[in-house]
Amino acid sequence: MDQLTVATLADRLVRRHPDRDRLGSATASLAESLVELGRRSPAGSCLIIGGSLSRGEPCIRASAGAWTLHSDLDLLLVHDDVLPPVLPATFSSFLENELPNADVMTLSSGQFAALDTSLGYDFKENGIVLSEGSVPAFESTSITPRDAREILAYTIFIYLWEALGLRSAQGEVSADLDYSYCRLTLKALRTVVMLHGGYAYHFDGELPDDLRRLLTSELAAHDALDNVPVLPAERFLPVMSLALEAHTARFGVGPMDAVSGTEYQGRPGSDYVTVHQQLAFEYMGALVRETDGGADQSKLPFLLQDVWRQVMARHPEIKAAETPAAYFERNKRSIQQTLLMMKLPAAPASQL
Known part of the structure; x- marks a missing residue:
């Protein structure tokens, strides 16, 4: 080009x-x-x-x-x-x-x-x-519901390693935090759109009316933070509750991850990815339940660590004395690199 x-x-x-x-x-x-x-x-x-x-x-x-x-x-x-x-x-x-x-x-x-x-x-x-020349030849690929689940898991990873819940609990008020919540709320909604056959926020196909209205509202709120009555942090958990419900309806009840029962199970790094995706889904699922689907977030500052202790009790193989934010931030690079390695079993890619 x-x-x-x-x-x-x-x-x-x-x-x-x-x-x-x-x-x-x-x-x-x-x-x-x-x-x-x-x-x-x-x-x-x-x-x-x-x-x-x-x-x-x-x-x-x-x-x-x-x-x-x-x-x-x-x-x-x-x-x-x-x-x-x-x-x-x-x-x-x-x-x-x-x-x-x-x-x-x-x-x-x-x-x-x-x-x-x-x-x-x-x-x-x-x-x-961005560079001169053309894109190398490639095999086309398609999007599946599994991809939606992987993106939802990654959305929870970001919530954790950017410590959004902790920052909110500590009383931080900043445009940076608001936009971070907006971004993750849209990412969670995007995974629901993917379950309906779309791929991005601008999907023009058929969506349920309530999902279409919510998506339109969130896109508008992203660029009008000062004029939105419900703060971004308060909208995140209700939308995450909706997303988890949609994924459970699509995949069934049970441990949530985007590896088990797929072509990626058994590949190098897949066990590590599976454990951490399940941790993320368990943690977010418990936060959603304890806040009545995000409707009552008054107890959230106390729940962040209590829920983490409950999740850790079910995973004795993981020894994590720190906060969930600190644990996932510490493992951020390993999670990112292992995800990539799992998708490229023939030859590992390097990351700069």
């Missing part, structure tokens, strides 16, 4: 934002950094951005012309060699200084071709190429 321009990329990043015009200079600044990173990519490699940004979904916030992301910045570097390329110093330093929160995965072209699940779908079908 031709070299991506800043203007073209900026437009694609916010194409589904309800207030895209207000984000003008902030989006242009982010796009400029991403295009420049693409120019600095190793020769013969292909740099792709995926995730919420590539789908154009609301995740950029502007303040005084500067941008703040309330989403992961997912980058994939695809290379032809068996071993990852030696990254130019200009690439690494620019990444560290200008895009410090970016997650960069490296895959060989063969690994990229075989990458499936929602991760593969995001980069292959929705990805934006």
Whole structure:
């Protein structure tokens, strides 16, 4: 493909934002950094951005012309060699200084071709190429209900390792916390949309009226925090309750994870992923029950640790004396890397 321009990329990043015009200079600044990173990519490699940004979904916030992301910045570097390329110093330093929160995965072209699940779908079908050249040949992939469950588990992981519940219990009041809750509420709703055959917030197919109204309301609330009577933190658990109910209706009652009974069971790292997904679902399920589906959150500050102790009592194989937030933050990188390794059993990918 031709070299991506800043203007073209900026437009694609916010194409589904309800207030895209207000984000003008902030989006242009982010796009400029991403295009420049693409120019600095190793020769013969292909740099792709995926995730919420590539789908154009609301995740950029502007303040005084500067941008703040309330989403992961997912980058994939695809290379032809068996071993990852030696990254130019200009690439690494620019990444560290200008895009410090970016997650960069490296895959060989063969690994990229075989990458499936929602991760593969995001980069292959929705990805934006930042570097010169074209995307390597790949096998198309499709989305399944299993992907929805994996994304819901990951949403709970983020809630835990970003300590959102703890921060709320400690009385934090900040736009950053509000937007983090908005982001996770939308992610949870997105998994319900996926169970109805969609993939993203902008799904145009048929949805139950109540789900469509809730989705529309949350998308509007994302960009009108000051005018929304119900705070984002108070909306999160009711939506999570709805999502857990929808997933239970789809998959049945029992331990929740996105590995058991699937093609990923038995692959390297699958046991580790299974345990941590089940921990996350057990913990969130208990919070939802103890708060009456999120309707009564007055006891939440006391429940955060009590529920964790109850969950740990059922998992003696895991010795975690710290808070759930501290435990999952400590294991964040291992969870992320093992998830990727599980999806690429033939050859592990490295993460920068």
